[in-house]
Amino acid sequence: MTITTRFAPSPTGYLHIGGARTALFSWLYARKHGGDFILRIEDTDLERSTQESVNAILEGMTWLGLEYDKGPFYQTHHFDRYKEVIQQLLAQGDAYYCCCSKEELETVRNEQMANKEKPRYNGKCRDAGHKGDDGRDYVVRFKNPVDGAVTINDLVKGDIVVANKELDDLVIARTDGSPTYNLTVVVDDMDMKVTHVIRGDDHINNTPRQMNILRALGAPVPLYAHLPMILGADGARLSKRHGAVSVMQFRDEGYLPEALLNYLVRLGWSHGDQEVFSVDEMVEYFKLENVNVSASTFNTKKLLWLNHQYIMNSDPAHVARHLSWHIGQLDIDPSEGPDLVEVVKAQRERSQTLVEMARASAFFYREFDEYDEKAVKKNFTAEAAAVLAALYQQFAKVEDWQGEVLHQVIVDLAEAQALNMGKVAQPLRVAVTGTAVSPAIDVTLTLLGKDKTLSRIQKAIDVIKNLN
Numbered sequence: 001m002t003i004t005t006r007f008a009p010s011p012t013g014y015l016h017i018g019g020a021r022t023a024l025f026s027w028l029y030a031r032k033h034g035g036d037f038i039l040r041i042e043d044t045d046l047e048r049s050t051q052e053s054v055n056a057i058l059e060g061m062t063w064l065g066l067e068y069d070k071g072p073f074y075q076t077h078h079f080d081r082y083k084e085v086i087q088q089l090l091a092q093g094d095a096y097y098c099c100c101s102k103e104e105l106e107t108v109r110n111e112q113m114a115n116k117e118k119p120r121y122n123g124k125c126r127d128a129g130h131k132g133d134d135g136r137d138y139v140v141r142f143k144n145p146v147d148g149a150v151t152i153n154d155l156v157k158g159d160i161v162v163a164n165k166e167l168d169d170l171v172i173a174r175t176d177g178s179p180t181y182n183l184t185v186v187v188d189d190m191d192m193k194v195t196h197v198i199r200g201d202d203h204i205n206n207t208p209r210q211m212n213i214l215r216a217l218g219a220p221v222p223l224y225a226h227l228p229m230i231l232g233a234d235g236a237r238l239s240k241r242h243g244a245v246s247v248m249q250f251r252d253e254g255y256l257p258e259a260l261l262n263y264l265v266r267l268g269w270s271h272g273d274q275e276v277f278s279v280d281e282m283v284e285y286f287k288l289e290n291v292n293v294s295a296s297t298f299n300t301k302k303l304l305w306l307n308h309q310y311i312m313n314s315d316p317a318h319v320a321r322h323l324s325w326h327i328g329q330l331d332i333d334p335s336e337g338p339d340l341v342e343v344v345k346a347q348r349e350r351s352q353t354l355v356e357m358a359r360a361s362a363f364f365y366r367e368f369d370e371y372d373e374k375a376v377k378k379n380f381t382a383e384a385a386a387v388l389a390a391l392y393q394q395f396a397k398v399e400d401w402q403g404e405v406l407h408q409v410i411v412d413l414a415e416a417q418a419l420n421m422g423k424v425a426q427p428l429r430v431a432v433t434g435t436a437v438s439p440a441i442d443v444t445l446t447l448l449g450k451d452k453t454l455s456r457i458q459k460a461i462d463v464i465k466n467l468n
């Protein structure tokens with residue numbers, strides 16, 4: 001039997017990192033066992049679901065590299081099938097029509113509350129034999145077993161036993177005939193032959209109900225793994241309604257998808273004390289038994305640390321592909337300057353995010369009109385103008401524009417003018433980059449190229465003249 005897992009978001013907003021981690025664990029489980037990972041869009045809430053949200057979820061999954069083997073399936077395409085199953089349950093006596101009005105249900109509820117009982121449907125229509133065809137408004141309820149108990153052998157939380165008398169007769173079709181959440185999930189899990197339902201533990205109350213419906217349908221009951229929630233800094237679970245941050249915002253803020261995946265996998269799962277995992281290692285080591293039982297809180301500091309690890313240690317060509325997008329966000333055409341792979345190598349030590357790296361590299365590609373104010377005050381002195389003029393003359397003569405040669409020019413000039421290296425390199429750095437920080441000056445000049453170096457030195461000399 002093929003192991004089949006699914007991720008089943010509702011398209012009522014973007015993909016946030018709580019959902020993303022749940023998707024990741026389902027994906028990892030399927031990959032590890034050579035199974036199928038299904039994406040199912042639970043869009044039956046027509047009021048809240050939007051195409052925009054569907055797109056945002058797909059975009060998030062793609063960016064993270066969580067490819068699905070089947071889908072995306074849309075629950076709104078399955079309405080006929082849900083109706084068929086509701087009819088089947090009615091026909092076999094596992095469901096019944098109920099015409100209790102809102103007011104009636106309310107009255108029962110209030111009585112139960114007054115008696116300190118758990119509010120639940122009192123079963124009034126359970127054996128009434130309504131046919132649902134006399135013009136009154138009917139819902140359909142599932143006939144939950146009265147006796148016994150349901151045991152969830154949860155792969156994360158262990159055995160959970162729920163007595164059937166705790167579960168009331170769930171509405172499976174509304175008065176307009178539309179199926180309710182638990183029914184649609186059961187039908188799809190059955191039809192899609194899902195073997196492992198890996199989802200957030202916010203769904204744990206649904207599980208015994210879903211298991212009972214599956215049994216009534218004679219369908220195999222999948223295994224369940226309920227994952228703990230990711231909480232925000234305020235201690236509430238991250239959710240779309242609760243203003244959680246979209247996965248795509250992490251791209252926008254300059255994270256590599258692998259760094260986010262690594263962060264997410266470690267948030268709630270461990271393999272010894274290893275912190276950094278390639279995706280292949282995640283697949284290799286992943287075990288549901290090693291998932292934490294308790295909720296975890298999102299923490300940007302660790303994510304930043306991981307991102308820096310990935311920026312430094314990933315193949316520079318890979319980092320460059322992501323950097324290219326960020327460079328584009330700055331309206332810069334990366335073909336107007338040095339190879340991005342070389343820029344990554346020059347900048348990766350000092351960049352925690354790709355946004356930082358892109359901003360710090362903009363000077364390679366486009367001219368700037370403004371210099372960092374502090375850097376100018378400190379470095380653009382009359383003395384610096386003379387140094388820059390001398391550098392200009394020497395650089396203009398260089399034919400073999402490469403690091404060692406340029407370095408030698410700077411060293412020689414410092415020596416000839418009896419200046420320390422900083423007095424030469426810093427004004428030069430400000431002249432060519434506009435700021436006081438950049439990769440090593442010889443690397444910076446090499447990447448920048450001769451033409452840009454000379455024109456910027458000339459421009460800085462003019463700026464200094466106007467200053468003094």
Ligand SMILES: Nc1ncnc2c1ncn2[C@@H]1O[C@H](COP(=O)(O)OP(=O)(O)OP(=O)(O)O)[C@@H](O)[C@H]1O
Nearest residue numbers: 009010018019022199200229230237238239240241
């Ligand atoms: N904070 C969270 N931590 C871990 N898993 C989560 C979190 N929020 C949702 N999930 C899981 O992600 C999957 C998709 O959830 P869903 O699309 O309903 O997102 P949601 O944020 O819960 O939506 P809503 O805000 O509408 O409740 C479900 O398996 C759910 O259990």
Ligand SMILES: [Zn+2]
Nearest residue numbers: 098099100125
């Ligand atoms: Zn009723």
